[in-house]
Amino acid sequence: MTSAMTSTNMMRWTLLALVPGLVLLAWYFGTGILLNIVTASVAALVAEALMLRLRGKSITVLRDTLMDGSALLTGVLLGLALPPLLPFWMVMLAAVFALVFGKHLYGGLGHNLFNPAMVGFAVLILSFPLAMSQWPPPSQITPPLSTVEVIKAKWHTRDARADYDGVTRATPLDAWKFRQDASTTSDEFFTDPVQAANWQPWLHINLAFLVGGLCLLYLGVIPWQTPLSMLLVLGGLALLFQDGGSASSLGAPAFHLMSGATMLAAFFIITDPVTCPTLPTGLLLFGAGVAGITFIIRSIGAYPEGIAFGVLLMNACSPLIDYLLAPKNNMGEQP
Amino acid sequence: MLLSHPENAGQSARQRLRGTDLRQLSRQGLWDMNPALVQLLGLCPLLAVSNTFATSLGLGLTTLAVLILSNLSLSLVRGLLDEETRLPVQILTIASFVTLADLSLQYWFFDLHQRIGLFVALIVTNCTLLGRAEAFATRQPVLRAMLDGVMMGLGFLLVLLLMGAIRELIGSGSLFAKLHLLTGLPDITLRVTDSGFLLLLLPPGAFLTLGCLIAAKNYIDNFFAHSPSENSPSEKQEATA
Numbered sequence: 044m045t046s047a048m049t050s051t052n053m054m055r056w057t058l059l060a061l062v063p064g065l066v067l068l069a070w071y072f073g074t075g076i077l078l079n080i081v082t083a084s085v086a087a088l089v090a091e092a093l094m095l096r097l098r099g100k101s102i103t104v105l106r107d108t109l110m111d112g113s114a115l116l117t118g119v120l121l122g123l124a125l126p127p128l129l130p131f132w133m134v135m136l137a138a139v140f141a142l143v144f145g146k147h148l149y150g151g152l153g154h155n156l157f158n159p160a161m162v163g164f165a166v167l168i169l170s171f172p173l174a175m176s177q178w179p180p181p182s183q184i185t186p187p188l189s190t191v192e193v194i195k196a197k198w199h200t201r202d203a204r205a206d207y208d209g210v211t212r213a214t215p216l217d218a219w220k221f222r223q224d225a226s227t228t229s230d231e232f233f234t235d236p237v238q239a240a241n242w243q244p245w246l247h248i249n250l251a252f253l254v255g256g257l258c259l260l261y262l263g264v265i266p267w268q269t270p271l272s273m274l275l276v277l278g279g280l281a282l283l284f285q286d287g288g289s290a291s292s293l294g295a296p297a298f299h300l301m302s303g304a305t306m307l308a309a310f311f312i313i314t315d316p317v318t319c320p321t322l323p324t325g326l327l328l329f330g331a332g333v334a335g336i337t338f339i340i341r342s343i344g345a346y347p348e349g350i351a352f353g354v355l356l357m358n359a360c361s362p363l364i365d366y367l368l369a370p371k372n373n374m375g376e377q378p
Numbered sequence: 379m380l381l382s383h384p385e386n387a388g389q390s391a392r393q394r395l396r397g398t399d400l401r402q403l404s405r406q407g408l409w410d411m412n413p414a415l416v417q418l419l420g421l422c423p424l425l426a427v428s429n430t431f432a433t434s435l436g437l438g439l440t441t442l443a444v445l446i447l448s449n450l451s452l453s454l455v456r457g458l459l460d461e462e463t464r465l466p467v468q469i470l471t472i473a474s475f476v477t478l479a480d481l482s483l484q485y486w487f488f489d490l491h492q493r494i495g496l497f498v499a500l501i502v503t504n505c506t507l508l509g510r511a512e513a514f515a516t517r518q519p520v521l522r523a524m525l526d527g528v529m530m531g532l533g534f535l536l537v538l539l540l541m542g543a544i545r546e547l548i549g550s551g552s553l554f555a556k557l558h559l560l561t562g563l564p565d566i567t568l569r570v571t572d573s574g575f576l577l578l579l580l581p582p583g584a585f586l587t588l589g590c591l592i593a594a595k596n597y598i599d600n601f602f603a604h605s606p607s608e609n610s611p612s613e614k615q616e617a618t619a
Binding site: 144 | 577
């Protein structure tokens, strides 16, 4: 089945498999998510078309490239990763950066060193850390803002958005990382009804992405090595440093596996065939590296979520992993 | 060495400075062989200090002064140098002038020195200086060597200023902030927004800005290299499509 899949078909299946997670994310966090996805996708497609024209490609090439779905997938992944009240211009900026600096300056699809969606995300989190941390509470805690209000919030520049500070709250990863009371054990923290209600949506969203990802695995669209090694290593590290759920615990394995973008990254982001190592053993190393960096950043880094940096750093290591694992001849030389 | 200069081959050391030399040396330093955009030398200070206009100006001027002085003095002693001693002498000369510049900055511009002090010492390792000394100053008469120092230093300074202005304007939404510490003139800071696109102040922003500037320079070169009436391949493709 894998051999019969064209890259366009793979993109279509990937987009379809994202739907359950996307629906739940929009259900819990409002229409801002959908607006992000539409904005990022349109900006990504426009940026792709402009870059192709600048590079002197013909109209036919341009149409075929836009139809292959890769720019659309970048836009959708980016939209899924951004907070719902983020201003429109930041969403567009990230998408344009992803396509221009992350993809076309390297030579377009197949030549990019870094995952374009993660380039866009990293640009935003480095440049606007405050706006990027503003997630509204999930809908079962506070009813979400109406669509008109969301559009108004997203239309404002950052200064005017101070009004909306009151409607945002810490995501579970944020709340866990910056918990005030150092004597709270992790069991006490997660059995607290407020924290439990805060985490529950993320649990459901991650489960939905897991289901979508398993479908892709079944269809043979993605390799099994990368997600498996990422999830195993992340869970293993969490188990190792869980410390019996004491006050100095770094979080339970279930919490790390089912929060933030873990499942989205494991099945949809790090499985991008262009920016991964080519050998199956390399994929195992790649997934493990992403998990390791993510766990370190989540535990002792300055940001609550570290998957984007984990992916970018391991993207940079991919050629090296390929080089180290490439088969050698009898003289110990590489072909 | 990468820095071999078309000028030095077989030139008489006693040649006098002429008008064409002036034009040629300016064109080389400011555009054709620009240390920052073409030779890609001295990138460490260029990338590290260019996050505001004021620090760019400070470091650019210091580099310019050191480059002129080192070119001048190395050209003066060029007859005494031989293969074995030239490199140590060049490095020692440059290092002496950098130390001098460092101490002068500490004395007259202490606030500025606090901000760029680390990079002033690093001017020693700026390959533009050693490159010009090796490729030009130790092989050319004094006036030409000095003029080369002026032009190469100006080329570096202009790129540094351009990068400083772009990064400060986009990255922190202001221009000429703290410039009064350097010039002693009244504060003329332009404030566009309170906070900008932070990425440009961070190291990746330095690489992105420099990359865009190099691309722009190459684009301009290409634009003037081809006559406008000539059809580029892409335009032909478009016509057929």
